[in-house]
Amino acid sequence: xxxxxxxxxxxxxxxxxxxxxxxxxxxxxxxxxxxxxxxxxxxxxxxxxxxxxxxxxxxxxxxxxxxxxxxxxxxxxxxxxxxxxxxxxxxxxxxxxxxxxxxxxxxxxxxxxxxxxxxxxxxxxxxxxxxxxxxxxxxxxxxxxxxxxxxxxxxxxxxxxxxxxxxxxxxxxxxxxxxxxxxxxxxxxxxxxxxxxxxxxxxx
Amino acid sequence: xxxxxxxxxxxxxxxxxxxxxxxxxxxxxxxxxxxxxxxxxxxxxxxxxxxxxxxxxxxxxxxxxxxxxxxxxxxxxxxxxxxxxxxxxxxxxxxxxxxxxxxxxxxxxxxxxxxxxxxxxxxxxxxxxxxxxxxxxxxxxxxxxxxxxxxxxxxxxxxxxxxxxxxxxxxxxxxxxxxxxxxxxxxxxxxxxxxxxxxxxxxx
Numbered sequence: 001x002x003x004x005x006x007x008x009x010x011x012x013x014x015x016x017x018x019x020x021x022x023x024x025x026x027x028x029x030x031x032x033x034x035x036x037x038x039x040x041x042x043x044x045x046x047x048x049x050x051x052x053x054x055x056x057x058x059x060x061x062x063x064x065x066x067x068x069x070x071x072x073x074x075x076x077x078x079x080x081x082x083x084x085x086x087x088x089x090x091x092x093x094x095x096x097x098x099x100x101x102x103x104x105x106x107x108x109x110x111x112x113x114x115x116x117x118x119x120x121x122x123x124x125x126x127x128x129x130x131x132x133x134x135x136x137x138x139x140x141x142x143x144x145x146x147x148x149x150x151x152x153x154x155x156x157x158x159x160x161x162x163x164x165x166x167x168x169x170x171x172x173x174x175x176x177x178x179x180x181x182x183x184x185x186x187x188x189x190x191x192x193x194x195x196x197x198x199x200x201x202x203x204x
Numbered sequence: 205x206x207x208x209x210x211x212x213x214x215x216x217x218x219x220x221x222x223x224x225x226x227x228x229x230x231x232x233x234x235x236x237x238x239x240x241x242x243x244x245x246x247x248x249x250x251x252x253x254x255x256x257x258x259x260x261x262x263x264x265x266x267x268x269x270x271x272x273x274x275x276x277x278x279x280x281x282x283x284x285x286x287x288x289x290x291x292x293x294x295x296x297x298x299x300x301x302x303x304x305x306x307x308x309x310x311x312x313x314x315x316x317x318x319x320x321x322x323x324x325x326x327x328x329x330x331x332x333x334x335x336x337x338x339x340x341x342x343x344x345x346x347x348x349x350x351x352x353x354x355x356x357x358x359x360x361x362x363x364x365x366x367x368x369x370x371x372x373x374x375x376x377x378x379x380x381x382x383x384x385x386x387x388x389x390x391x392x393x394x395x396x397x398x399x400x401x402x403x404x405x406x407x408x
Contacts, residue, residue, distance in 0.1 A: 185389035
């Protein structure tokens with residue numbers, strides 16, 4: 001039996017650059033994990049193919065999948081459903097393939113509920129590491145502006161606490177390297193590899 | 205206050221090549237962690253300097269340090285004590301410097317008792333990953349030889365379970381890359397970085 005694959009979840013605040021990091025990861029021919037194909041109720045655009053770009057389904061089919069507990073996570077944007085089918089992910093993990101999801105925070109928290117064994121990576125905006133400067137600004141900001149910034153920063157940090165790792169997206173190449181390093185390191189955890197050795201001994 | 209450094213402990217069975225991996229790590233100018241200087245009661249050899257190669261101490265001084273609980277770990281080999289002074293490690297960690305220990309399994313278990321927050325890396329002999337082949341051999345081994353091998357393999361795997369990570373030492377360069385990847389990834393853990401952000405917010 002193959003060692004179970006890892007579920008890798010990349011998330012973070014809107015506009016942090018999750019899509020850019022994901023694209024860079026999958027442009028790299030050395031990337032060994034697979035991107036999970038989403039299911040959606042929106043119409044295919046020119047050139048988009050079912051089962052490659054998305055699983056295109058009707059609203060009725062999607063709602064049935066939700067009812068049947070067959071969505072790992074889902075959300076509704078601008079009148080359409082988007083989500084991750086559970087069966088696909090389960091099948092790949094069972095085959096020993098690492099599955100990569102790049103999703104919004106709301107979706108990531110749904111995944112964490114159902115698959116807490118996943119690796120949850122929070123992509124941090126570069127300016128969160130310059131939080132102090134941003135909050136103070138150049139001394140010209142009103143108290144209202146500073147308070148608004150603090151509120152946003154607090155909310156972002158609170159979200160971060162639910163994740164395993166935090167990666168700053170300052171240089172995309174560095175962020176990609178760190179995400180891949182996390183996955184490699186997770187595979188070196190003793191709890192993951194010891195069974196392989198134990199199984200070898202069992203056979204005698 | 206600086207973020208606390210990590211205590212990195214590289215260990216594994218005798219003859220696995222811990223020293224070779226450690227040397228390769230510290231030859232790399234990009235290595236950012238420091239090697240912990242050991243204390244010993246053996247006499248300095250030609251060219252060895254106190255405080256650089258070792259802390260050279262008398263048997264009485266070493267035994268007093270043990271009594272005072274000032275040794276993080278120690279062992280006796282061929283009539284001489286070897287060990288890691290606790291104060292040095294504590295001071296460096298408090299300064300935010302990662303400290304690297306390359307020690308025998310017995311010592312690593314002492315460190316784990318006193319500093320369970322350390323990162324414990326088990327270097328695996330390459331042939332442990334070819335366990336089955338090694339146990340079966342070429343079909344010419346006696347039952348006694350196979351049993352002896354199984355006993356050794358079992359003991360090695362049991363030791364592995366006390367460690368956080370297992371790195372196979374097949375290609376030294378790869379083992380070095382993996383050890384450094386583990387350290388980098390450990391620094392990305394949310395529990396380690398979130399305080400930095402929270403502290404920035406506290407100041408307002």
